[in-house]
Amino acid sequence: xxxxxxxxxxxxxxxxxxxxxxxxxxxxxxxxxxxxxxxxxxxxxxxxxxxxxxxxxxxxxxxxxxxxxxxxxxxxxxxxxxxxxxxxxxxxxxxxxxxxx
Numbered sequence: 001x002x003x004x005x006x007x008x009x010x011x012x013x014x015x016x017x018x019x020x021x022x023x024x025x026x027x028x029x030x031x032x033x034x035x036x037x038x039x040x041x042x043x044x045x046x047x048x049x050x051x052x053x054x055x056x057x058x059x060x061x062x063x064x065x066x067x068x069x070x071x072x073x074x075x076x077x078x079x080x081x082x083x084x085x086x087x088x089x090x091x092x093x094x095x096x097x098x099x100x101x
Contacts, residue, residue, distance in 0.1 A: 039046040
C-alpha cells in the first residue's frame, strides 16, 4: 500500500484561495473606479457639454434630431423606399432655385 492515503478534502484549497483573492481584488478595483468617476445626475458639475445649445433649440421650438441650422424636408420630397419602382426614376429631380448641394 501507499504511504499516503487519498483524501479529497485536502485538494484544491490553494486554487480556491487564489480565486477568492482575485475576485476580491476585482471587486475592490471596480468599487474604486466607480467611487472616483461616478457623478450623480443632479450634480451641478455634471452639466452637458452642449447644454446651452440644446436649451436654445428647445426654446425656439426646434425639432428633435435635427442639427442646428438643418431644415427638415417637406413631406412630399421623400425618396421612394428601396424596392419601389417609380415611373419618374429616370428623370432627375430639379433642385429649387437658390439651393446648392
